[in-house]
Amino acid sequence: MSSTLGIAVIGAGRMGADHARRIGRTVGGARVVAVADPDGDRAKEVVRGLEGACAYTDAAAAVAAPGVEAVLIASPGPAHEEAILLALERELPVLCEKPLTPEPAGALRVMEAEQRLGRRLVQVGFMRRYDAEYERLKELLDAGGLGRPLFLHCRHRNALSPSWFTSDMLISDSVVHEVDAARWLLDQEITAVSVLSPTPSSAAPEGLRDPRLVLLETSGGAIVDVEIFVNCGFGYQVQCEAVGEAGSARIGDGHAMVVQSAGRWGGEIAQDFTVRFADAYDRQLRRWVAQAARGRAEGPTAWDGYAAAAVCEAGLTAARTGVRTAVELTERPPLYR
Numbered sequence: 625m626s627s628t629l630g631i632a633v634i635g636a637g638r639m640g641a642d643h644a645r646r647i648g649r650t651v652g653g654a655r656v657v658a659v660a661d662p663d664g665d666r667a668k669e670v671v672r673g674l675e676g677a678c679a680y681t682d683a684a685a686a687v688a689a690p691g692v693e694a695v696l697i698a699s700p701g702p703a704h705e706e707a708i709l710l711a712l713e714r715e716l717p718v719l720c721e722k723p724l725t726p727e728p729a730g731a732l733r734v735m736e737a738e739q740r741l742g743r744r745l746v747q748v749g750f751m752r753r754y755d756a757e758y759e760r761l762k763e764l765l766d767a768g769g770l771g772r773p774l775f776l777h778c779r780h781r782n783a784l785s786p787s788w789f790t791s792d793m794l795i796s797d798s799v800v801h802e803v804d805a806a807r808w809l810l811d812q813e814i815t816a817v818s819v820l821s822p823t824p825s826s827a828a829p830e831g832l833r834d835p836r837l838v839l840l841e842t843s844g845g846a847i848v849d850v851e852i853f854v855n856c857g858f859g860y861q862v863q864c865e866a867v868g869e870a871g872s873a874r875i876g877d878g879h880a881m882v883v884q885s886a887g888r889w890g891g892e893i894a895q896d897f898t899v900r901f902a903d904a905y906d907r908q909l910r911r912w913v914a915q916a917a918r919g920r921a922e923g924p925t926a927w928d929g930y931a932a933a934a935v936c937e938a939g940l941t942a943a944r945t946g947v948r949t950a951v952e953l954t955e956r957p958p959l960y961r
């Protein structure tokens with residue numbers, strides 16, 4: 625193992641390029657040595673300025689490239705499983721962007737491969753767990769500061785959705801964050817999902833069911849409601865209010881600066897996730913690099929990725945049928961207990 629961890633970045637789109645930049649600038653102890661994207665120009669663009677890094681069009685070639693000691697996956701969800709399995713074949717630690725896989729069956733195959741190795745190597749990029757506000761809320765809940773949790777009221781708003789965004793992705797690509805955050809904050813599994821879809825916003829692209837309201841029921845009897853609205857227009861907003869028997873706490877209202885002027889007051893709203901969660905992405909990467917350098921993983925596990933995928937699958941059924949749908953989970957293997 626060299627003194628700086630050699631990383632292959634798979635997928636050189638928005639998140640791949642952002643993570644590669646962070647590894648170069650704000651995360652010590654690591655360097656990008658390979659970048660893969662079927663769009664070779666994107667891979668070349670990302671390696672430009674990264675000393676010693678090579679561009680590839682094929683994930684397998686990048687994972688097998690000289691000096692690769694860990695793999696960061698930022699390709700679209702359907703491509704994750706193949707890249708993770710390539711990394712696990714070489715026993716390399718992995719940080720995989722969410723969702724681990726879009727369907728639970730793929731996540732189960734990832735868990736099987738990891739269990740065959742007998743140790744954890746996969747971390748899922750549920751970066752909210754590294755956000756300072758989420759961490760404080762988790763500490764408060766764990767300390768019993770709100771008493772028994774009754775509700776989480778969540779709002780997840782994006783200014784605009786990409787052109788390729790589908791109605792299913794509101795659940796499997798966006799609400800998947802709330803699914804993981806709720807499981808983690810409450811330390812409970814989600815047992816059933818219901819989805820309500822109002823008349824779409826006139827700002828939503830033709831055919832997109834945006835916004836939606838997703839209701840999650842938990843094993844401890846709490847209810848989580850999530851407003852997902854990916855074309856809200858005004859900015860990027862992620863809020864969560866926990867209500868317990870002894871009080872409530874809310875995160876996500878943060879305004880960096882409140883300006884009072886000309887008879888008005890107000891602040892700014894971040895325009896996208898790379899701003900709102902900038903510190904969380906850095907902290908997530910630092911922690912991953914520190915563990916990967918020791919050949920292991922911590923943080924959100926393949927089980928967490930699997931459970932989130934199973935909840936989202938139930939959510940898609942609920943959205944299609946209009947019927948509350950139970951979540952079916954396999955037994956949790958000892959590696960993930």
Ligand SMILES: NC(=O)c1ccc[n+]([C@@H]2O[C@H](COP(=O)([O-])OP(=O)(O)OC[C@H]3O[C@@H](n4cnc5c(N)ncnc54)[C@H](O)[C@@H]3O)[C@@H](O)[C@H]2O)c1
Nearest residue numbers: 634635636637638639640661663698699700701703721722
């Ligand atoms: N944690 C977060 O807040 C956050 C934010 C945005 C996106 N994401 C996740 O990051 C991943 C990437 O999203 P994005 O917004 O960067 O998408 P993007 O479309 O900007 O980039 C994806 C890139 O992957 C490339 N690609 C496609 N198939 C590939 C393959 N088989 N191997 C390697 N590269 C391949 C594409 O050519 C593209 O350049 C997704 O899983 C997404 O859900 C997470």
Ligand SMILES: O[C@H]1[C@H](O)[C@@H](O)[C@H](O)[C@@H](O)[C@H]1O
Nearest residue numbers: 780781782797798801854897
């Ligand atoms: O892939 C992105 C990303 O995960 C963002 O954090 C989320 O706010 C978006 O809704 C989603 O599409």
